[in-house]
Amino acid sequence: MRCPVCERAELVEKVQNYHYRECGLGNVVLTGITVRSCPECGALVPKIPRMEALHDCIAHALVKKEERLTPEEIVFLRKSLGWSGADFADNLHCDKSQVSKWENGRVPMSKQNELLFREIVARGKKIDDYKRTDAARKEAGKVVSLFVSMDDSKRQWTDEWREAA
Ligand SMILES: [Zn+2]
Structure with missing residues (x-):
């Protein structure tokens, strides 16, 4: 697939974590996502499965946050x-x-x-x-991100708050 932004190169596919800024939140990381990137301009095109379920998962995590x-x-x-x-x-x-x-x-x-x-x-x-607490969130002042992963069966999104690496 040719880069939709610069049209100068073929996109290269890689499985990686993806900072999901498109959702409007600054601290959501999707783990193990297939991302196509442009070697020329750096444009990133993620392949995000089951988008609706993903947004439900994020909403659920937000509703539970302390x-x-x-x-x-x-x-x-x-x-x-x-x-x-x-x-x-x-x-x-x-x-x-x-x-x-x-x-x-x-x-x-x-x-x-x-x-x-x-x-x-x-x-x-x-x-x-x-009031459910995750260990990472108990430690006051720590900056944590929401890591959202597709499970091994590729059927369900799971969420975990943890410190960004
Ligand atoms: Zn490009």
Whole structure:
């Protein structure tokens, strides 16, 4: 396959970790992904299987996280529900301007609203325990990333928070 960006070279295929910035979150790493890269311009074209299940997996991990949701995570979860900003405001019985303040980080969501929002996202998905902790996240101040891997049977995505290498 020729590079879709520069069209000067054939893409080279390699299995590697892929920093999945396209999802709008800065710290999601997909492990063992087939990535085609351009030797000329460096463009990366990942082959991501079961995209919908992947986004469910990420949403599930966010809903379970101990820390408050970041503005980017609020946007990701809102989109995972297929909601516009107006839908978000309707469902949480608040003003549309309130939603944009949460999403651009000007005003934090109240804890009550955040809990409600997490419940809405979690509905229909099995949530073991919001307070579940992973060893990496117990250590205050450590920067952790969400590593998302396709399991060996290639049927399911699994998530794990751990320190970036
Ligand atoms: Zn290129």
